Amino acid sequence: MVGKAKWFTRRRYTGWGLMPKTWQGLVYIMAIAGVIAFIQALKIAENLKLIFTAVWVILILVDVLHVMASMKLDEREQKIEAIAERNAAWAMIASIAISILYVTTVGKELTGTELMPALIFPLVAGVIVKAASNVILDRKGI
Amino acid sequence: MKTRIKEFRAKLNLTQEELADKVGVRRETIVFLEKGKYNPSLKLAYDVAHALKTQIEELFII
Numbered sequence: 001m002v003g004k005a006k007w008f009t010r011r012r013y014t015g016w017g018l019m020p021k022t023w024q025g026l027v028y029i030m031a032i033a034g035v036i037a038f039i040q041a042l043k044i045a046e047n048l049k050l051i052f053t054a055v056w057v058i059l060i061l062v063d064v065l066h067v068m069a070s071m072k073l074d075e076r077e078q079k080i081e082a083i084a085e086r087n088a089a090w091a092m093i094a095s096i097a098i099s100i101l102y103v104t105t106v107g108k109e110l111t112g113t114e115l116m117p118a119l120i121f122p123l124v125a126g127v128i129v130k131a132a133s134n135v136i137l138d139r140k141g142i
Numbered sequence: 143m144k145t146r147i148k149e150f151r152a153k154l155n156l157t158q159e160e161l162a163d164k165v166g167v168r169r170e171t172i173v174f175l176e177k178g179k180y181n182p183s184l185k186l187a188y189d190v191a192h193a194l195k196t197q198i199e200e201l202f203i204i
Contacts, residue, residue, distance in 0.1 A: 074167035076180050141179025 003028055003067040010071060012084075013131040018064060032060055079142055084133035091129035095122035144203040147176045150194040164193040 007025035008018040020026045039052045073081060099118035151161055158176075162169045167186070174180035175190065182190065191198045 074171050075183055075186055076171045076174060077168065141174060141177070142181070 001063050001066045003063045005067050005071045008067060008071070010068065010073075010081075012134045015127045015130070018067060032056075076142070080134065080137045083137060083142070084130045087133040088126040088130035092122040092126040095125040143181055144178050145175055146201055146203070147172070147190065147194065150196055150201060151176075154194060156194075161190070161193060165189045 003018075004024070007020060007022045007028060009021045011017050011019050018025070020029055035056055036053060039049055039056065042049065042052075099121055103115070103118055147161075151158070156164075158172045159169050162172045165172075165186070166189070171180065175182060187198050187202060191201045194201065
């Protein structure tokens with residue numbers, strides 16, 4: 001594995017994933033973007049570009065998951081993360097229910113772009129609730 | 143819950159970072175413990191008391 005836990009912190013207020021903490025973390029992020037840009041710049045068939053990009057993304061995902069798994073949280077951080085993630089999950093479930101209600105109420109076949117808000121809404125709701133939970137738990141204490 | 147962690151930490155001349163390293167938690171957790179904004183598990187309370195060379199009852203005041 002390439003990424004190291006000490007290069008990153010966990011995202012708490014801006015969704016899920018990692019934030020670079022050191023210059024090595026920043027270089028890691030830039031390298032990911034650089035390889036994707038390189039693949040896109042290659043003069044090869046589009047479906048080959050897609051395959052290479054997909055393989056690269058899968059490799060990065062495995063590395064990022066390994067980094068996140070090796071980040072040790074102390075008991076306070078574990079409790080706060082568990083509560084924040086639970087709250088975010090409930091917000092996303094509620095948002096999905098609202099989205100389904102909206103789609104069925106509209107009563108017509110929705111195209112891809114018309115469906116996008118219904119897909120993005122739960123993600124945004126999850127991010128907002130997770131961030132709010134982290135802020136409140138940090139201030140109020142547990 | 144009130145704590146006397148800061149008082150005992152000062153007696154041993156330890157920084158929050160040093161105490162955190164001894165106990166195996168983040169410095170932020172020690173900050174929250176000192177402010178009484180986090181109720182630790184029994185194990186953590188014991189580890190902190192042990193690191194500060196005192197008893198749990200001396201350190202945490204309910």
